[in-house]
Amino acid sequence: MDENHKPVELAKGVYWLGVIDWNLRDFHGFATPGGGTYNSYLIVDDKIALIDTVKAQFAGELIKSIKTLIDPSKIDYVIENHVEMDHSSSLPAIMRIAPQARVFATKHGKAGICNYYKAVGCDEWDFEVVETGSELSLGNRTLMFIETIMLHWPDSMHTYLKEDRILFSNDAFGQHIATSHRFNDKVGDVMDDAATYYANILMPFGSQVLAYVDKVKELGIEIDMIAPSHGIIWRQNPEQIINAYVRWASGETVPKVLVIYDTMWGSTERMAKEILHGVMSKDVDVKLLNLRKNDWSMIIKEILEAPVIAVGSPTVNNGMFFPVGGFLTYLKGLRPKGKKAVAFGSFGWGGGAVKAVEKEMESAGFEIIEPGLQVKFRPDEDELESCRKLGIRIADAAK
Ligand SMILES: Cc1cc2nc3c(=O)[nH]c(=O)nc-3n(C[C@H](O)[C@H](O)[C@H](O)COP(=O)(O)O)c2cc1C
Ligand SMILES: [Fe+2]
Ligand SMILES: [Fe+2]
Structure with missing residues (x-):
């Protein structure tokens, strides 16, 4: 089977099933000499939740991956952490297969999705607007949403899987690299790639980054794994990327x-x-x-x-x-x-x-x-x- 279609288990019933885009060389102007990935995640519990989708050109691959685990028409919830095309443009394809699925997004997320996908049935979709602290029970497990306004769009949010302590951080903490392995402990140091990504995408939003880190502390969120929507998953020592974001957001420099x-x-x-x-x-x-x-x-x-x-x-x-x-x-x-x-x-x-x-x-x-x-x-x-x-x-x- 094409490795792109092979889900990787993060925890029992929690899967990565994104797409590795080996040939990506330019991501809206951002040079990506090492390719990139679009990470979707599937949680199979009493209810089935899909977190984010992939670029539309890879919708077929995403659906193939889902089929290796479950019947995609059985998806109950689709969590849209971010409206940008690389995460939402396969949503219409998913909704054609699972039209009953409820779509979770922030207020700006819903508005953005309806702007982009009006012509393909968005008016018919069952939306639930969420805000920081909103929860969704999947049966044995619970998702909690955290709005991350202007990190890096007004609609952006993160999704936290409470029982497994996994943070699905969408664009935050990502890197544009294509790798055959999914976890940081298997790929060596990717901090330079994370820095390039931060500098080009998140640099304007340093004060939001610092406020976000405070908010996570205030909510008492404990993190065993950070699963972003691009690049590798921070499984080993996930604090390292949060600490790096705090350093970058605070403007720490080295003599050069x-x-x-x-x-x-x-x-x-x-x-x-x-x-x-x-x-x-x-x-x-x-x-x-x-x-x-x-x-x-x-x-x-x-x-x-x-x-x-x-x-x-x-x-x-x-x-x-x-x-x-x-x-x-x-x-x-x-x-x-x-x-x-x-x-x-x-x-x-x-x-x-x-x-x-x-x-x-x-x-x-x-x-x-x-x-x-x-x-x-x-x-x-x-x-x-x-x-x-x-x-x-x-x-x-x-x-
Ligand atoms: C198309 C072109 C337009 C130029 N326009 C100006 C100008 O408006 N004012 C000026 O002081 N020099 C102008 N120059 C001269 C350059 O600034 C000068 O040759 C300079 O030494 C070029 O530096 P460089 O060798 O680093 O390219 C122009 C040169 C070119 C080729
Ligand atoms: Fe984005
Ligand atoms: Fe993205």
């Missing part, structure tokens, strides 16, 4: 500098490399990141733990080179907090890129630590020396 730039004819790159050498001379970790040679989602992950970045752009038509502009637009939306920056770049006549970078970085919440360094056309030896000295100053600022 990033030199992020793009260039048309190499002058801004020469500047970037000399800034890099200046930082290296102070024995501080530094990375040189060309915006057209690195996946932006990887650069964003580096920024998560970097206190200082230098951003370089040549001037094009009085402003920033467009890859730099595009990247800063993305970065600004992620609302990084407590970080410092400096701009640099080469120009030919009137200039404009460095000012534009500074303005954009400032409006993205960065503290500009000194006026940007500009060089006309190709930097000469003195100008390269100024770049090295700038590198030394930003290395000190990163410590």
Whole structure:
């Protein structure tokens, strides 16, 4: 049998039956060089509950997986933790097979599902709107719902299986990787993948992350396993991912500098490399990141733990080179907090890129630590020396 269709048991009667998308390389703009997964879960008790579905293109695979365990027309409840397409777009296929199933979602979840699936019968579905603390008995077991508004959509929620102490956390605590094993104790360290995921999807919502962790404590929820909707399940030491989220959400950094730039004819790159050498001379970790040679989602992950970045752009038509502009637009939306920056770049006549970078970085919440360094056309030896000295100053600022 296709391994994709083989459910994996988390606890007695609790199964993973998602889809491993080995060929996923781009998840709405997020580079996924290692593929990804969409995790659904099935709980078979007196009542049968399906938690989340998968991307519509894999609906057939999900239904095949369910059939290896039960008759899918017998599903009693479908829990929709999140409206986004990767988790809800197979819901219409499930509802065609089990039209009597009751759909559980938050208020915003119900509204979102009805927006997307109006044309395919949503009006006929039996919804139950839940909020934090609402419970659903499956017979021997109980599900409890926890709203996680803006983690990362207004409709998002988590589902907690009380007796088995399993938290179905949907997008939170996930990673975009495809692996043959489902549990963290079988796949080695995935913390870097979890960091990339956090940085690109959850970075704007740090205060919600911290409030969520407090809420979980207040509700007295004890967690033996965290089962997210992407990537591996945290079975061994699940606190490690909660602790990492608290660190990231609190803006904890390590001493390192990033030199992020793009260039048309190499002058801004020469500047970037000399800034890099200046930082290296102070024995501080530094990375040189060309915006057209690195996946932006990887650069964003580096920024998560970097206190200082230098951003370089040549001037094009009085402003920033467009890859730099595009990247800063993305970065600004992620609302990084407590970080410092400096701009640099080469120009030919009137200039404009460095000012534009500074303005954009400032409006993205960065503290500009000194006026940007500009060089006309190709930097000469003195100008390269100024770049090295700038590198030394930003290395000190990163410590
Ligand atoms: C298409 C294009 C448009 C440019 N527009 C401007 C401009 O409006 N103002 C300016 O000062 N320089 C302008 N320049 C000159 C570049 O800023 C200059 O060549 C710079 O040294 C390029 O840096 P780089 O080698 O890092 O690409 C332009 C160059 C190109 C190729
Ligand atoms: Fe999502
Ligand atoms: Fe998702």
